[in-house]
Amino acid sequence: MVVPRRASDRLRRWAVRIGWPASLLLLWAFMAWRAEPALVELRAEHAALRREHAETAARLETLAQEAANLRRSDQVSRAANIELQQTLAERDEEISALRADVEFYERLVGATGQRRGLSVHAAEFQREAGGSWRYTLTLTQNLNRGAISRGRMRFAVEGVEGGALTTLDWPSLVPAELAPGQEYSFRYFQKLEGSIVLPEGFTPQRVRVTLDAPGGVVEARVPWPTPQGGTP
Incomplete structure (x- = not known):
């Protein structure tokens, strides 16, 4: 049996095919229209947040640079302060040494100074870098202020080596050309300087100084100056 299609059925199918997409399109358009104000506001907030983020990042970078500059400035100030303290300490030492020298000169040449030969x-x-010892001997006389004291100086170092008392005489301490002694010539005082080498394992204790002068021989024994040189 053949049943012919009615025109109304065809219209209904076409209405469904066209109406469904059209209704979705209209729904989307309605929702977009309703959401447009909120979307504009969100876009404005997003742009404001981006600007705020950029400003915050720039401010953070500026603060980081300022902190780095302050740290460097603090380091420079600390270094300058340390250097200043060291310089002041050195100047204090120099002043103390100069005061001691002035007192020494006043006692030596002053009218009230004790007269000594x-x-x-x-x-x-x-101690020197190479292991030798730098000596400084100060000789004085103010008994005869018009005279010149001349002669030769020698010294020996007394100490302990290998558990036994040992004396190192002048020729064993200095080069051969100085073996006769170190010359001196002065009116009030003179400092004699030079270097000696002590053998390994030798512990110095005393220094015996001999001064050969036209008027006789002067001998003096002084302890090994531990505060200035220590022991080897």
């Missing part, structure tokens, strides 16, 4: 005022020994 040729003598060893001080003996200092300081």
Whole structure:
């Protein structure tokens, strides 16, 4: 049996095919129209947040640079302060040394200074980089202020080596050309300087100084100056 299609059925199918997409399109358009104000507001907020983020990042970079500059400035200030403290300490030492020298000169040449003949005022020994010892002997005399004291100086170092008392005489301490002694010539005082080498395992304890002068021989014994040179 053949049943012919009715025109109304065809219209209904076409209405469904066209109406469904059209209704979706109209729904989308309605929703977009309703959401448009909120979307514009969100876009404005997003743009404002981006600007705020950029400003915050720039401010953060500026603060980081300022902090780095402050740290460098603080380091420079600390270094300058340390250097200043060291310089002041050095100047204090120089002033103390100059005051001691002035007092020494006043006692030596002043009218009220004690009169003494040729003598060893001080003996200092300081360790050098190569292992040798730098000595400084200060000789003085103010008994005869018009006279010149001349002669030769020698010294021996007494100490302990291998558990036994040992004396190192002058020729064993200095080069051969200085074996006769170190010359001195002065009116009030003179500092004699030079270097000696002590053998390994030798512990110095005393220094015996001999001054050969036209008027006789002067001998003096001084302890090894530990504060200035220490022991080897």
